[in-house]
Structures are given as C-alpha cells and as structure tokens.
Amino acid sequence: MKKFINITLVLFAALLVFSCRSDDDTIPEDVHEHDEIGKVVLKLTNKADAADVQTVSVISGEAVGHLHLTVGSTYLTELDFQIKHDDHYHSSDEIEEEKDHHFITYAPANADITVLRAANDIVRTDGQKLGLRTEWKINSTQPTGKMNIKLIHGPATVNQNYPSATNQLGQTTGGETDVDITVDAH
Numbered sequence: 001m002k003k004f005i006n007i008t009l010v011l012f013a014a015l016l017v018f019s020c021r022s023d024d025d026t027i028p029e030d031v032h033e034h035d036e037i038g039k040v041v042l043k044l045t046n047k048a049d050a051a052d053v054q055t056v057s058v059i060s061g062e063a064v065g066h067l068h069l070t071v072g073s074t075y076l077t078e079l080d081f082q083i084k085h086d087d088h089y090h091s092s093d094e095i096e097e098e099k100d101h102h103f104i105t106y107a108p109a110n111a112d113i114t115v116l117r118a119a120n121d122i123v124r125t126d127g128q129k130l131g132l133r134t135e136w137k138i139n140s141t142q143p144t145g146k147m148n149i150k151l152i153h154g155p156a157t158v159n160q161n162y163p164s165a166t167n168q169l170g171q172t173t174g175g176e177t178d179v180d181i182t183v184d185a186h
Contacts, residue, residue, distance in 0.1 A: 096130075
C-alpha cells in the first residue's frame, strides 16, 4: 500500500508541474529582425584620379545607371546599404554593427575584374574582411560586363580569399541572401 501511495504522489506531482506550465514558458525562436534594405549605393573612385567618381544606385533591385570602367585602372569602391523611411532613404549601420552575421561576395561576369578587400574594410572577429570597402582592378571588360554583389546574412562559413588571396571575391556556405544586386560594369 505504501508503494501505491508513493507512486500516486509522484504522478500527482508530475501532473501538477505540467498543468501549471503556460505557453509563455516555451523557448522563443531566434528571429532576426532588421529593417529591409531598399537601396544600395555603389561608389567607385579611380585610384589614380580622385576626380573620376562614379555612383550607381540600385533601388528595389533595379540599377540606376551603369559603371564606365577603364581597363588598367584600379577603383576604390564603397557599398552603402540604405533603409527606406517614409519617402526617403538613409544609411544603415546595421551591417557594420552586426559584422559577424554578414559577409559580402562579388562575382564579375563578362569582365575580368580583380577584387581586393581594402585595408580600411570592416574586419569580422574571425579575421575575415566584410567586403564593404574593396579595390577593383579592371583587367578587361566587354559591353555585356556585369558585377553581381550579394550580402549574405548568417553564413556558416566565410572565405575572403576565394578564389585566391590576390582576388578576394569571397565565398560562403549557408546563410540567407539579404541583398542580391547586379550592375552593368563595362
């Protein structure tokens, strides 16, 4: 009989614990909340001629303008990710603030462009450069030349030295694409 009472007490205690549990006790999902990037501004400055500055804006995936690249030139490039508020855009510091959760990759097409992550680029805590500031050396272009730029959120791994340390287009595994833009570059 004593055994029956002990088992009954254990079952009653278990029932009491689980019945008192509310839905608020569940573990919340890790949701990445951020403002949606609506505009990306790509600014190129010719390293040999500071007066040669080109800017292309990409708004909601559509490029406004294109780049006129000179073969043999090197351009200092900067990316500015912007958030829309009401009727205007403003720069977002979120990418720099969450540098360890982001990485930028580059992919030229129909153009031979060597990309190096600049000395003044943002460095993640793993030692990899984010890719906001780069140098593009223009080796050759075609009239159909393009540059694809992706901002990856939450990559599992990043490699700034892909395909090599002298051409740092960048590579990731995993993660989600926050921004995927292509600009004409010829």
